[in-house]
Amino acid sequence: QQYVIGLHKGHDNLLSQMGNADEAPAQKSVTIKTLGNEKMCITVMLAVLADGIKLPPYVILKRKTMLKDQLPTGIIGRCQNQGWMSTGLMKDWLNIVWNRRPGVLVHKRRMLVLGTFKGYLTPAMKNIIGEMNAALASVPGGMS
Numbered sequence: 001q002q003y004v005i006g007l008h009k010g011h012d013n014l015l016s017q018m019g020n021a022d023e024a025p026a027q028k029s030v031t032i033k034t035l036g037n038e039k040m041c042i043t044v045m046l047a048v049l050a051d052g053i054k055l056p057p058y059v060i061l062k063r064k065t066m067l068k069d070q071l072p073t074g075i076i077g078r079c080q081n082q083g084w085m086s087t088g089l090m091k092d093w094l095n096i097v098w099n100r101r102p103g104v105l106v107h108k109r110r111m112l113v114l115g116t117f118k119g120y121l122t123p124a125m126k127n128i129i130g131e132m133n134a135a136l137a138s139v140p141g142g143m144s
Contacts, residue, residue, distance in 0.1 A: 016103050019055070021047035021093075022115040023085045041083035045093055055097050060084060090125060099132065110134040 023045045041062035047055040058076045062083025071077040076096055078089055085093075098112065112134045121138060129136045
């Protein structure tokens, strides 16, 4: 917390350009259109900006292909064999969700707070986030 607060004060980020995101396995039953009565493991990447704006949920389904019109409008869906976030999907999330948030083209200073998933913290991922002019802060799970 103190590190993130220090980054905010030191860089004078606008609240609309500070985001907090992390993935979580879905804990509730969610009804989606499928071909049968299958059970599916899903992970959801949720993100919110410090001004309270929620970014679109990014849902990862444990399957090989996405069925047409499977998820409700406003939810971004992807498939992955294990049903969880990968480095490739993280890059996709950065482009599809983080880079399309309100004000992204206007403001240069940004901060993204992520959990400690190893796919977030690779040198390649840090470089990608750095090229997006975002300061990266990592907060271990369970810390608030």
